[in-house]
Amino acid sequence: MIRLVFLLFITTVLSSSIYRPVVLMHGIVSSADDMNELASWIRTSFPGIYVVSIEIGNGKDDSFLWSIEKQVEHFCKTVLDDKNLRQGFNMLGYSQGSIIVRGALEKCSLPVYNLITLSGVHQGVFGLPYLLKLPIQFRDLITKYAYEDAIQNVISVANYWRDPDQLNKYTTDCHFLPDINNERKIQNETYRTNMLKLNAFVMTYSDIDEIVTPRHSGWFMGYAPNSLHVETWNNSRQFKEDLIGLRTLWEQGKLYTFTSHVRHQDVPHAPNQDFIIQNIFPFFNNTLS
Ligand SMILES: *[C@@H]1O[C@H](CO)[C@@H](O)[C@H](O)[C@H]1NC(C)=O
Numbered sequence: 064m065i066r067l068v069f070l071l072f073i074t075t076v077l078s079s080s081i082y083r084p085v086v087l088m089h090g091i092v093s094s095a096d097d098m099n100e101l102a103s104w105i106r107t108s109f110p111g112i113y114v115v116s117i118e119i120g121n122g123k124d125d126s127f128l129w130s131i132e133k134q135v136e137h138f139c140k141t142v143l144d145d146k147n148l149r150q151g152f153n154m155l156g157y158s159q160g161s162i163i164v165r166g167a168l169e170k171c172s173l174p175v176y177n178l179i180t181l182s183g184v185h186q187g188v189f190g191l192p193y194l195l196k197l198p199i200q201f202r203d204l205i206t207k208y209a210y211e212d213a214i215q216n217v218i219s220v221a222n223y224w225r226d227p228d229q230l231n232k233y234t235t236d237c238h239f240l241p242d243i244n245n246e247r248k249i250q251n252e253t254y255r256t257n258m259l260k261l262n263a264f265v266m267t268y269s270d271i272d273e274i275v276t277p278r279h280s281g282w283f284m285g286y287a288p289n290s291l292h293v294e295t296w297n298n299s300r301q302f303k304e305d306l307i308g309l310r311t312l313w314e315q316g317k318l319y320t321f322t323s324h325v326r327h328q329d330v331p332h333a334p335n336q337d338f339i340i341q342n343i344f345p346f347f348n349n350t351l352s
């Protein structure tokens with residue numbers, strides 16, 4: 064009996080220690096513990112797995128008071144300092160966290176195997192619903208002065224505010240999103256190279272998301288120029304010019320898209336558990352060796 068228990072113990076320890084670690088990044092106006100529920104499902108399904116939910120600054124306030132550039136720098140430092148992550152990992156970002164994790168992959172060349180984004184903001188946000196998450200004094204500043212440096216430097220949302228009536232200004236003056244999307248005149252080939260190293264890039268949006276506008280931003284689709292109609296994927300410049308390699312990933316069968324059906328705040332929580340276990344967990348089911 065004791066031998067059997069010992070054998071079971073050894074088998075569990077050996078077989079469980081090799082799942083690829085998982086790095087989680089929360090959304091705006093929340094903190095690392097918002098990802099605890101999701102982390103606990105992952106630990107239950109993949110015994111022994113190392114899961115870490117990254118905090119940036121003080122969490123809640125700094126998630127919207129720090130520029131995304133600064134948040135990405137902090138994120139990269141924390142991840143690169145963690146010796147449990149040296150051999151590579153899978154990475155998941157939720158909402159604003161989607162562009163933090165993608166920015167970190169592109170800029171810091173992190174050793175990521177599968178990149179997963181839940182209800183992301185890859186093609187920006189535009190419109191009041193998302194701003195309702197912010198304290199009222201910030202909303203006007205963004206709608207009126209989004210692309211002024213003074214605002215870009217102090218409100219994270221401004222760094223992915225994509226106004227379809229000011230796309231030229233967005234492209235040149237918005238500090239973060241047009242950069243990591245390679246939408247500027249001078250592109251950075253490293254971003255594309257790093258995206259193309261992925262084994263899989265997974266994107267979701269919720270068809271009843273009431274916060275991210277347009278909700279298809281989670282699939283890298285934004286408003287067409289001077290319009291509030293969402294551009295189709297294969298008509299977008301991102302796809303046609305393969306700016307960061309998405310078309311190539313798609314042609315290689317490495318781009319996966321899913322649609323969930325929950326309110327924005329519920330994305331990493333119980334109402335979305337079945338969706339996540341069914342569609343996302345297969346991308347965690349891989350080992351280091
Ligand atoms: C992981 O994959 C293995 C082998 O295909 C399968 O038996 C197992 O159920 C999967 N685990 C999870 C949690 O999906």
Ligand SMILES: *[C@@H]1O[C@H](CO)[C@@H](O)[C@H](O)[C@H]1NC(C)=O
Nearest residue numbers: 169170171250251252253254
């Ligand atoms: C491209 O991005 C990398 C990583 O952030 C950076 O080191 C490099 O200087 C950038 N290259 C150009 C031409 O901006």
Ligand SMILES: *[C@@H]1O[C@H](CO)[C@@H](O)[C@H](O)[C@H]1NC(C)=O
Nearest residue numbers: 294295296297298299302313
């Ligand atoms: C563009 O996308 C639509 C909708 O996903 C699809 O039906 C169509 O075949 C695509 N066109 C091309 C040229 O790939």
